[in-house]
Amino acid sequence: MASADAGGGCRRDVTALPKAHLHLHFTGSMRHATLLELAARDGIVLPDSLVEDWPPRLSAADEKGWFRFQRLYDVARSVLRTPDDVRRLVLEAAEDDVRDGGRWLEIQVDPSGYAARFGGITAFTDLVLDCVRDASARTGLGMAVVVAANRTRHPLDARTLARLAAQYADRGVIGFGLSNDERRGSTADFEGAFRIAERAGLLLAPHGGELRGPEHVRTCLDRLGAHRLGHGVRSAEDPALLDRIVQQGVALEVCPVSNVALGVYSDLTSVPLPQLLAAGATVALGADDPLLFGSRLAGQYATMRAAHDLDDTTLARLAEMSFAASRAPQDVVDAARRDIAAWLA
Incomplete structure (x- = not known):
């Protein structure tokens, strides 16, 4: 479905644009309704900012602000x-991405954060990969x-x-992050x-260049050999x-959306996406933690379209780049490119 924009052009439905999602954290992918339901089941008292004041007002401008963000994440994980x-959780994350036009999802998880409750890091990794295979089969979404x-x-x-990730390098784990x-x-x-991860052929994708500036990006490139940068x-x-x-x-x-929520930028118009694109950078838009920021994959495209008056050709280019930056199989990439061209046509 397309509608006319102010310039007489065409504004296509952003949820119908095929996308790859490369920055989504495990617990942060949880639906808010699921959080409330599971907490009520076990009598877990959630803070107001995860209930009636959701999505929470966040800032990571200082350590206290980040601590509050991390505390909310830990409560949600519990x-x-x-x-x-x-x-x-995995199935609903897949369903939500499909609803937003997702064709491929690389979900990020730290098994050590769940190991105590689920029998150790290996047992939990086995569980996650089994859930990913099941969700992929049920939704048609490619996942890793x-x-x-x-x-x-x-x-x-x-x-x-890293050694754990290397052991699963041919069984659904495609990358290693920080x-x-x-x-x-x-x-x-x-x-x-x-x-260790590099020797196993894994994608290297540390976080960098959000809460710290260019000097930390250089460290991620020089010392970690980053192939992709989280943020x-x-x-x-x-x-x-x-x-x-x-x-x-x-x-x-x-x-x-998370950049603004955490106080990295004052508003969405300040996110320097046009500068990155003008320089020729490969950019993949991601939702980070929808549970805490209140916005999923299609929302990132919609907000950047509105904030920077992006035309549909630019949105299609962003979608194409998300697949180019992914570890999706070639047949998934080829099909997505054809459907992106069809969306634009």
Whole structure:
């Protein structure tokens, strides 16, 4: 369905545009209604900001703000008590992406955050991959997993997770990441974990360039060998760095709504997507944590369309780049490109 825009052109339905989703965190993908239902089942008292004041007002401008964000995430994770809960979360995440035009999803998970309740990191990884296969079969959405280490934990823990990811490199795990507050810890200390993942042929996708600026992006490139950057949006502040990113073909997983919610930018018009595109960067829009930010995959395209007056050709280019930056099988990519062209035509 298309409607006329102010310039007499055509504004196509953004939910019908085929997309790959490359930046979605595991618990953060949960539906708000599911959070409320599972919490009520087990008598878990949720903070007001996850109930009537949802989505919460967040900021990560300082450590206190990030701590509040992380606390809400941990509370949400605590409602996942059984394998069926995990299966439900993965299936609903897949259903939501399909509803938003998703064709491929790379969901990110730190197994150590769930290990105590689900029998260890290997058992939980087995469970997640089984749920991913089931959800993919039921929805038709292509899916894979990125195992992510937590930068607030010891780098040796990250090496353990990298070896775990390597063991599953041909069984549904396609990448290795590094998440949590990028202002904490020393990124260079995680180089050993990324070398383990690199030897296994995994995609390297650490978070960088959101809460810290260009200097941290350089560290992610130089020390971790990043193929993709979780966020990376602040690369726009350094033209020489941005040119390097373009020349090296490093893709940026840009999550506009979360950038604004966490106080990185004051409003959606300040997210420098046009500058990134003008420089030739490969950008894949992602939702990050819909549970905490209140916006899913199609919402990122819709908000950037409105904030920057993007035409449909630019939206189609963004969708194409999301597949180019993915580890989706070639047949999925080819079909998506044909359908993107059809959407635009």
